[in-house]
Amino acid sequence: MPQQPPVRRTPAPPSRPDASMSLLTNVMDHSLDDGYAEAAARRTAGGKGLPGKLRAKLGLAAALLLAALVVTLGAAQARISAPTLAKERQQLINRIESETSTADSLQKNVDGLRDSVSATQREALHKRGGDKAELVSLLAGATAVHGPGLKVVVDDAKQARTSGGGPRESSGFSDTGRVRDRDMQRVVNGLWQSGAEAISINGQRLTALSAIRAAGDAILVDNRPLVPPYTVLAVGNGKRMNTTFQDSADGQYLHVLEQNYGVRAAISVEDDIRLPAAPSLIVRTARAQQGNTGKGTS
The missing domain is CATH 3.90.20 (Hemagglutinin Ectodomain; Chain B)
Structure with missing residues (x-):
């Protein structure tokens, strides 16, 4: 009998070391879900033509x-x-x-x-x-009156600011360079004491009932606001008023405002000053006395 050629057997491939971990192996080999993979493939195929x-x-x-x-x-x-x-x-x-x-x-x-x-x-x-x-x-x-007199112009400092913070002599005062109602009061009172017979501020005639006060940063004369510069006109003997005023305490006060706070002031003697009449005065208490009887009218 003829001898059969020996049959050679192919050796079996060695088994994978992770054969016992089939689930983990599947997850690692197929990390993308099949549905997502198909959708990505379709999108790629559709965009290939563009x-x-x-x-x-x-x-x-x-x-x-x-x-x-x-x-x-x-x-x-x-x-x-x-x-x-x-x-x-x-x-x-x-x-x-x-x-x-x-x-x-x-x-x-x-x-x-x-x-x-x-x-x-x-x-x-x-x-x-x-x-x-x-x-x-x-x-x-x-x-209305006119005659010789004195002209005093008072203006804020060049770099004036708002919100002064009270009287200059108070502890809460801050130097803003603005002219205040009290400053104008002192100027006007100094002119009265120096011999002025009639005074106006920015065309506003002053009377015995006039009031100079402040409302915020504005100066009011008889409730009318004024804006700087403040021009004070005083009818009287100009030369004598000039000397008397500048030597007075109020004149020195104005000089201090110039030197320490930058307030600007100019004083000049005028040959003819014209002042308008004051608005109507309303007297509620005073009554004219008749004769020398000392009895007032009702």
């Missing part, structure tokens, strides 16, 4: 389209609301103009009434004062 530049252009076009849509919607909204805003603005302008016209009319009426009252007072002074009517009217500030 070059990279074309895809970029399509993205840019989409962004520009979205921006144009936003701008169009904004313009349409603005066009819709524009007539309403214009109407409201015009109504506000009309209201301001109307109120301003009303205020101007009322101010004219007030000025006319003041002139009328002042004329009536001057007439009453003439009737009751006789020969002394003119002097009484002048001293009361009820009539």
Whole structure:
């Protein structure tokens, strides 16, 4: 019998060391779920037909389209609301103009009434004062006057700030360089003591009932706000007033304001100064005395 050739057996491959960990091996070999893998493959296949530049252009076009849509919607909204805003603005302008016209009319009426009252007072002074009517009217500030005198101009420092913080002699004062109501009070009182017969501040005539006070950073004279520079005109013997005032305590006070706080001041003697009449005076308590009986009128 012929001998059969020996059969060679292929040796079996060696077993994997991790054969006993089949679950972990499957997870490591297939980390991406099959469904996700298929979706990624379809997306890749669909984009293969579009070059990279074309895809970029399509993205840019989409962004520009979205921006144009936003701008169009904004313009349409603005066009819709524009007539309403214009109407409201015009109504506000009309209201301001109307109120301003009303205020101007009322101010004219007030000025006319003041002139009328002042004329009536001057007439009453003439009737009751006789020969002394003119002097009484002048001293009361009820009539305009002119004559030689002194001009004192007081202004804030060049770098003046707001919110002064109380009187200069107080501990809470901060140097702002602004002229205060008390400063003007001292200047005016110093001029009265130096021989002034009539005084005005920025055209506002002072009387025995005038008050100089502050409201915030503003200085009020008889409740009327003034703005710097403050021009004080005093009718009298100008040369004598100048010497007396500058030698007085109030004149020295003004000099200290210049030296220490930067307040600006100028004093000059004038040949002719004109002061307006004061607004009407309202006397509520004083009564004219009749004769020498000492009894006042009712």
